[in-house]
Structures are given as structure tokens and as C-alpha cells.
Amino acid sequence: MPSRKSRHKMTSMDPNQAKFQALRLQRFYMAQLNYLITYTVICAAWLADQYQASAPMLAVHIGLGVATQLGFYWLIRSGRNLRYRDPSLTSGQIIVATLLLTYLLAYLGSFRGSLIMVYPIILMFGVFQLSRREFLSHSLLALTGYGSLIAYDYIYNPGTQDLPLTLLQWFVLACILGWLSMFCSYIRELRERLQRRHYTLQAHQETLKGMMGQLQNLATTDALTGLANRRYFIDETRRRMALLGPRQQLGLALIDLDHFKRINDLYGHAVGDEVLQRFAQLARDKLRSDDVIARFGGEEFIILLSNCDLETLHQCVERIRQAFAKLQFSGLPEDYSCTLSAGLSVVRPEDDLEERINQADQALYQAKQGGRNRCTTHQAAYA
Numbered sequence: 001m002p003s004r005k006s007r008h009k010m011t012s013m014d015p016n017q018a019k020f021q022a023l024r025l026q027r028f029y030m031a032q033l034n035y036l037i038t039y040t041v042i043c044a045a046w047l048a049d050q051y052q053a054s055a056p057m058l059a060v061h062i063g064l065g066v067a068t069q070l071g072f073y074w075l076i077r078s079g080r081n082l083r084y085r086d087p088s089l090t091s092g093q094i095i096v097a098t099l100l101l102t103y104l105l106a107y108l109g110s111f112r113g114s115l116i117m118v119y120p121i122i123l124m125f126g127v128f129q130l131s132r133r134e135f136l137s138h139s140l141l142a143l144t145g146y147g148s149l150i151a152y153d154y155i156y157n158p159g160t161q162d163l164p165l166t167l168l169q170w171f172v173l174a175c176i177l178g179w180l181s182m183f184c185s186y187i188r189e190l191r192e193r194l195q196r197r198h199y200t201l202q203a204h205q206e207t208l209k210g211m212m213g214q215l216q217n218l219a220t221t222d223a224l225t226g227l228a229n230r231r232y233f234i235d236e237t238r239r240r241m242a243l244l245g246p247r248q249q250l251g252l253a254l255i256d257l258d259h260f261k262r263i264n265d266l267y268g269h270a271v272g273d274e275v276l277q278r279f280a281q282l283a284r285d286k287l288r289s290d291d292v293i294a295r296f297g298g299e300e301f302i303i304l305l306s307n308c309d310l311e312t313l314h315q316c317v318e319r320i321r322q323a324f325a326k327l328q329f330s331g332l333p334e335d336y337s338c339t340l341s342a343g344l345s346v347v348r349p350e351d352d353l354e355e356r357i358n359q360a361d362q363a364l365y366q367a368k369q370g371g372r373n374r375c376t377t378h379q380a381a382y383a
């Protein structure tokens with residue numbers, strides 16, 4: 001069970017790093033299976049009188065394995081492995097396992113040959129991580145270790161081993177490790193190629209995501225004013241209507257700039273554009289961040305106020321109307337006052353949105369008919 005502190009360390013890592021740490025732990029557990037199998041075989045060898053050391057010595061061997069593995073486990077769990085060039089600690093694990101195995105084999109006598117295959121199994125853990133040089137040097141360590149056992153017995157225990165047979169076993173081990181190091185470089189190259197392809201695909205994906213974002217923006221934003229467009233407004237209003245409670249309502253205002261055609265005709269399209277942009281900016285400034293304003297058509301804008309009664313809606317649009325009338329524009333005479341007319345309505349959860357927008361439009365028409373520069377509320381909104 002990991003300690004609270006180490007668990008905190010694992011969870012406070014960035015998600016990518018935590019994912020890799022989890023993979024490293026998985027690999028660690030797999031290595032433990034290898035240890036478990038080896039020690040089970042050794043115990044069986046001890047029971048079959050093939051292990052030439054006392055029971056306490058066997059316990060020391062197993063204890064050494066457990067202690068070193070606990071050390072590696074602590075390094076990974078505490079995140080200290082991240083300080084190393086290879087946070088998987090592959091080289092360290094392989095060196096420790098190779099030395100422990102050699103130490104064990106020293107006590108196995110003629111049964112030793114059956115267990116030399118554990119060397120390649122240990123080295124298999126480095127297939128994905130180690131460079132060819134590292135792999136070769138670890139193979140060399142295994143061959144030197146096993147070779148030293150043969151030499152030791154030859155010198156100090158003459159006659160206890162079949163020398164040609166043990167040399168043949170050493171040779172077989174050398175061939176297998178040589179083949180494994182070639183296989184290792186092949187796998188490594190393949191892995192690097194796949195990684196490069198993965199990065200390229202990731203880069204393409206990022207570009208596509210960016211383009212999708214831009215397209216989404218283009219599809220929902222009005223280029224001249226930077227406001228949302230009609231499509232976005234309708235979708236967003238429907239979404240908000242669906243979230244409304246039974247007695248809640250949204251304020252809806254359709255705004256049209258007065259005699260806008262005249263501005264275009266008398267002072268030019270660029271001045272008309274400036275008026276539209278300045279109106280957009282002003283309305284944005286006067287509204288709250290969760291209100292919605294969109295350009296509904298040429299010089300027509302639409303506003304949606306969340307959770308709002310008629311009085312608040314009227315006050316809000318009036319504030320915009322009065323502020324707009326006071327704005328001055330570089331392309332217009334100083335005493336020129338731009339005005340707007342607005343038609344107001346409300347939207348309730350059960351309403352047909354199109355119908356409510358039509359009502360706001362009718363109210364806007366009345367405002368225009370009434371002399372412009374005013375806000376008019378549709379009768380149905382009082383119901």
C-alpha cells in the first residue's frame with residue numbers, strides 16, 4: 001500500500017508523467033514475477049538437494065532480492081526515479097538481477113546449466129529501453145559472470161564440472177545474447193520510427209484541431225463586429241431555454257440602427273462600418289458577461305439577457321440607446337447623433353423562439369413607426 005505522501009506525489013504529477021509512472025510500475029511488477037519464478041525454482045532445487053548451501057544462505061539470497069526490489073519500488077513510488085536519465089531504471093534493474101542470478105548460480109552445481117536461460121529473460125526487459133551499446137555491455141556482464149563461475153570451479157573445485165559441457169553452455173548463452181542485442185537494435189529502430197510517425201501524426205492533429213477551431217469561429221462569429229452571428233444566437237438561445245426553470249424567462253431585444261442607409265450614402269461605407277463596430281463595442285461593454293449579443297443582419301442586432309424581467313430588459317436596452325446617441329464618430333459631423341430603435345419581448349421555456357423573435361420584430365416596427373430612437377415592448381410580453 002503506497003504511503004499518503006507517495007500517493008500525493010503520484011497524483012500531483014502532470015497526467016502524462018503519471019501515466020508513464022504507472023507503466024513503469026507495471027513493468028516493475030512483471031520483473032517481480034520473474035524473481036518469483038526464479039526463487040520458486042531455487043527452492044525446488046534446494047528441496048531436490050541441488051542447491052549447495054544451507055537454508056539460512058538461501059534465505060539470505062532471497063532476502064537480498066527482496067531488499068533490492070523494495071529499493072527500486074521505493075524509488076519509483078516516491079518519484080525519485082524521475083531524477084535519472086532513464087526513469088525506468090532499466091540498467092540498474094538488469095545489473096542487480098544479473099549479479100543476483102550469478103550469485104545464486106554459484107551454488108547450483110550441475111543444475112546451473114538449466115538456469116542460464118534466466119540471463120536472456122532478464123535482458124529482455126531492456127529490449128525497448130537500452131541502446132545497442134548498453135545492451136551489449138549488460139550481455140558482457142552476464143557472460144563474464146557466468147564465465148567467472150566456470151573459471152572459479154575449474155581452478156578451485158577441479159573435477160566438479162564437465163568443462164566441455166559448461167563451456168558449450170557459455171557459448172550457447174553468448175550466441176543467444178548476441179542475437180538478442182541484434183534483435184534489440186531492430187526493435188529500437190522500429191520503435192523510433194513509430195515514435196517519429198506518432199509525433200508527425202500528433203502535429204497534424206494539432207493543426208487540424210486549430211483549423212477546426214478557426215472554422216468553428218468563422219461559422220459562429222461576425223467578421224466585421226466580432227459579435228456572434230445569427231446561427232450562434234439561435235443555437236445558444238435554444239440551449240438556454242432548455243435550462244430554464246418553469247417560472248424563469250429570458251429578455252429578448254431586437255435592435256436596428258436608425259437611418260443607417262443615410263450614413264452609408266452620405267458619408268461612405270467605411271463610416272457605416274465604423275458605426276456598426278462602435279455600436280457592437282458599446283453594447284458589449286454595457287452587457288454582463290453571461291448575456292448574449294449577436295449581429296442578426298446588416299444593421300440589426302439581437303440581445304438575450306439571462307434571467308430578466310421586462311423592466312430590467314427595458315432599462316438595459318434604454319441604457320444602450322442613450323449611450324449610443326451620445327457617441328461621436330470620426331467620419332461624422334460633430335453634432336450628428338446616431339440613434340437606434342428596439343423591439344422587446346421575453347422568452348419562456350415553453351415558447352416558440354421564432355414566434356418570440358417575430359414579436360420583437362413587430363415591436364421594433366412599431367418603434368420605427370412611432371418616430372424611431374425608442375424601445376417598444378410587444379404586448380404579448382406582458383402576458
Ligand SMILES: Nc1nc2c(ncn2[C@@H]2O[C@H](COP(=O)(O)OP(=O)(O)OP(=O)(O)O)[C@@H](O)[C@H]2O)c(=O)[nH]1
Pocket residue numbers: 224256257258259260261262264268269270271272273276297298299368372
Ligand atoms: N457599412 C455597412 N452597411 C451595411 C452593412 N450591412 C448592411 N448595411 C447597410 O445597411 C443599410 C440598411 O438600410 P435600411 O434597411 O434601409 O434601413 P435604415 O436606413 O437603417 O432605415 P431604418 O431601419 O428604417 O431606420 C443598407 O444600406 C445596407 O447596405 C455593413 O456591413 N456595413
